[in-house]
Amino acid sequence: MFLSPPLRIDDLTLFDGWYVKERQSVVTNGSHFVWVGPTNQCSDSLSGGIARIDGRGLFACPGFIDSHLHLAGLAAALSGHDLSNVFDSDPNTFLESLKSVCKEDMQSDWLRFYSLDYFDALDAGLLNRRLVDSAIPDRPVMIRFNSGHGVLLNTLALHRLGINESTSEPPGITLERTIPHGVLSGVILEGDEILSKNMPAIPDYQLVSGFKLVNRLLNKHGFTCVVDATRTNDMERLCMTRNLVATGQISPDIVFMPGYEHIGEFRSKDLTYSSVYGGIRIGCAKIQISLSGGSIYPNSSDLRGIINHSHRQGFPVSIHAVERECISIAVDALCRSRMNGDRIEHASELDDRTLSKLAHSGVSVSTQPAFLHSYGDRYIQRSDSSKLQMLYRISSLNKLGISVGFSSDAPVTYPNALGSIYSAVTRKTFRGNVVNDDETISPMDSMRLLTNVNAVICGVGEQKGQVKAGYDADLVLMDHNPIASDIEDILEISVRLTMRRGEILYDNL
Missing domain, CATH: 3.10.310.70 (Diaminopimelate Epimerase; Chain A, domain 1)
Structure with missing residues (x-):
């Protein structure tokens, strides 16, 4: 059943982006939450003539945000x-x-x-x-x-x-x-x-089919906002994405990172960070640091120049940095030139020195705990113990007050918020090995990083990431509470409803 907003849902167990509360109601006016609080305090005047859902036995949380994928x-x-x-x-x-x-x-x-x-x-x-x-x-x-x-x-x-x-x-x-x-x-x-x-473009029939599958996947797994962090993003790709949104082929809200080589195209259209184009929010300028050729590219001097140029054009930067050496020069460069909204993508290998500098830099991080499950056995096979201690230091980042959010890097792994929670809490590989259990975090913290913190690091923290009056009515209903469930049962929990700005995108109630 697809219910039309406005909507009232009662007697929920609700994680509001900060805490879990029992017997809660949420009321929407069509696109935003207008009331959130205890069900026994929700006035009937707020729900006259609108659709209602009995939320008993259901767990609700803000819509999930994937802070780094490639549509x-x-x-x-x-x-x-x-x-x-x-x-x-x-x-x-x-x-x-x-x-x-x-x-x-x-x-x-x-x-x-x-x-x-x-x-x-x-x-x-x-x-x-x-x-x-x-x-x-x-x-x-x-x-x-x-x-x-x-x-x-x-x-x-x-x-x-x-x-x-x-x-x-x-x-x-x-x-x-x-x-x-x-x-x-x-x-x-x-x-x-x-x-x-x-290369010739992928045929239209194949892309149309692919985006239908993407939309179905995101809706089914509770994602109401995603960040397209593709390094080659340009105005042509932005126009294509706008058409997908306009025709309803992609339902979640989108933050679109332009590749730094293309920010001139965006500026020529009067677009900069946080501009909105056809319903799509413009994000950071994407930069990639690579070690694939045996040396770091771009080098530290060139990287500083790229960062300074991006900042002058009004774009904070999002720097792809996986290896310890790449993360180190990225953090060093950002400590010299800092703009609100700057991010490190992945930060897979973090030594103590870089972790400390990162904590003082004000730079946020989007990382992928699900990689531990998908690729952890290979990490164990190919890495010595000192390197394993540096992998995906989510607990350390969190304890130091660094804003760290979760993402899938899809298609590297597919978007699955509950899978990310499981990986962050257990740090278990596909074969059941554990990678550095000193870096585990709680289910509550994992949920917060997937919603509230992700919204902040994606530049939408004043609209999304919390179930709060005035915020976008982005909501996920699940059949069990992942924060209170046995950790081994988390992967069996199902999303029952996904709502983005009051519109029900997926309904399995």
Whole structure:
């Protein structure tokens, strides 16, 4: 049943963004909360003639916010050919998967595959274009890694992109070569600029299908606001996203980060940080620091210049920094030039020195606890104990008063708020190992970081993240209380209703 606002819901167990309260009512006027408080104090004058829901047995919280994902990448992955099930496999299984898709998909020019695990593929000896050629020699093939930061291409795809053995590596991009022969392997790391400029666009029918799946996924999991943190975001992508919103193909509210190379396009349209364009809020300028080529790019001097330029144009920055070395130069640079709204994305490896500087910088963090569950076993296998102690230091960030929010980095992991809570509380891997249990946090804190804190670090803290009179009527109803449940039962909890600004997006009551 899809109820039209205004709406009153009674007798809820409510987490309002700060605390859990029993027997609460919420009343909306269509787009905002107009009353929140004990059910026995809610006047009938507030609910005359409006729809009502009996909330007994239900848990309510502010709409979930994913503070870092990639909408088009998620749409492509959900509608493309999935290789996430190709792990610990031999080359023959991998090749048969490619051949099967080639036979089934006769419509596409380029064959696009997604979600191949780079490290599993590396261990299995799959990262070689000649191997892909043996399965599909006569159609261009792109296989995107689940990290989102690299692809494997066959020989024809390299040729179509104009890449050959004499091609020079652009700054920050790695064209991997085989050892010992030094020929192109077909692996390109951090090469989205090359791909976006030279590959044909994903067919409209596939994108439409993909965005429908994205919207369904976000609505079902209680997300009412997301941040598109794609480094290549430009005005063309913003216009596409605006059309998706206008036609109802994407329901959650969107904060859109422009790539720092494109902020001039936004300024030419009088758009800057916090501007609203077709219902979409403009976010920080996205910068990426990479170690993929063996050295940090951009270097510290260039990074400071990029940050200063972004700030002068009216944009705080959002810096992708995963490795300890990258995070260190990012924090050092932001300590020299600080603007309200500056963020670090990921902050996966934090040493004590950088953690301390981060605490004094005022910079916020968006990190991904679900990576511990999805990739924690690999971290344990490939990292020594000192490095494991630096991974996803959520408790330390929280205790030091650093504003840290949760995100999925979708399509690296799919948006799942309850999965993020489980990972942050248990720090368990897929196989049940635990990664540095000194950094666990409580379910209450996890819920706060997913809602209230995420709203603040995304620049929407005065409208979202709390169930409070005057705030956007963003609400999630669940069948159990994840804060009071046994931690091993959290993943079994179901979202029953998702409401964004008073509109019911998902209803399974």
